Amino acid sequence: MRKAVGIGGLRRQEAERQALSRKGDELARREVAKLQEQVALMKTKLEEFVRDHQRDIRNNPAIRMQVQRMCQLIGVDPLASRKGYMAELLGVGDFYCELGVQIIDICVATRSANGGLIALDDLLRRLALRRIRGSEPVVADDVKRAIGQLAPLGGGYRIVDFGGRKMVQTVAREMNPDTSTVLALAQQTCRFSAADVRLALGWDDGRIQACIDDMLRSSIVWVDAPAAAAPAEYWVPAFFSQLGASLA
Amino acid sequence: MAAATGAPFQFPEIYSFPPFFTRQPNEDTWKEQRRQWCDLVVAFHRHHRRSSLALAEAVAEPPFANRQIRRALRVDTLREIVDELVNQGHAAWSGPKNTRDTCLIFWRKPEVWAGILHRWASERGLCNTVLTLYELANGDDAADQDFHGLDHATLRRSLEALQGQGKAQLFVGSSDEDMGVKFFP
Secondary structure: OOOOOHHHHHHHHHHHHHHHHHHHHHHHHHHHHHHHHHHHHHHHHHHHHHHHOHHHHHHOHHHHHHHHHHHHHHOOOHHHHOOOHHHHHHOOHHHHHHHHHHHHHHHHHHHHHHOOEEEHHHHHHHHHHHOOOOOOOOOHHHHHHHHHHHHHHOOOOEEEEEOOEEEEEOOOOOOOHHHHHHHHHHOOOOEEEHHHHHHHHOOOHHHHHHHHHHHHHOOOOEEEOOOOOOOOEEEOHHHHHHHHHHHO | OOOOOOOOOOOOHHHHOHHHHOOOOOHHHHHHHHHHHHHHHHHHHHHHOOOEEEHHHHOOOOOOEEOOOOEEOOHHHHHHHHHHHHHHOOEEEEOOOOOOOEEEEOOOOHHHHHHHHHHHHHHOOOOOOEEEHHHHHHOHHHOOOOOOOOOHHHHHHHHHHHHHOOOEEEEOOOOOOOOEEEEOO
């Protein structure tokens, strides 16, 4: 370009620069649109390919691996169709891994409210809200399997049973046997008072109070004391959420 | 201002949980409880576009009382919740100092209102003109705006925030209503 001097030259340079940058933006936009189109096409083709070559993919691990990698690259989610052909062909290991991550996520988020104890039903409901729309529902067995896979991480995740009610416990400590007994007692009503425990289990007041204090300390129960005169009741939020879910 | 009619307020599930109305003794549980109360208070006031709160009267009404389960928050617990809202910038104590009986709830923080007001004035070419607070909140110019019908105390705080940024100047009048404001571009 000829060396431009003076005000006129500077203005012209500026105008040229702007025109170039406009052109550049336009080209970039067109390029992105074209790419998006190609990726969408690629997705459809890939799905068609998997459908048409089911047997080869199932029998040949090398091809299976390559298809799986392609799926990941272009964002086809084999997990979204877990029980569909994609997942069956590609193996479902990643599915449980991802489910495990979602379970940890929910448990950590609700821990301060429920003391790390969440009803299996409630967990399933919360998981359903997070899944991609249209994907296969997650069932209790999936959660069990995903939690099994979390064991090596040592988070203390396990499924416990209180009088027939399945709960997911997500705290690393061992649950006090007294706590478990009282939780089993409260699983029908969501709540209990010291008198209920005394009546049902015949414990002395010291043991009952120690147990309640322990449960309060770990946020497993919340106290309900509407009037100073009436005896307090203790509510288990983990059971209550389940109640709310079944009413909803 | 969009009327406070339409769909009824959707209470969260925890509003039906009786212990939600008792201050929890465990500090961690209380923090969680307080967080949920703060969210509820702001959402409730946003829904009803209400800003003033008299604590002693409020505990007899939703959201601080739930007649279905016959539970109500105690005034001293509500005071702690408002303290937290003040910390977050979502409320300010009003009335006599240190009584902590009445407060303003900012369902939108004054700094946020400040930005909205300034943008509106700039777009309407109202900079460098003196407007009264009454005109601003009740005038036809802003009939379609979110701040239409906003209470004067919140409006004043928002404009003070804007004044602090050097984007407006307030002029004291004989009352809050004829207090004036000039926006700067």
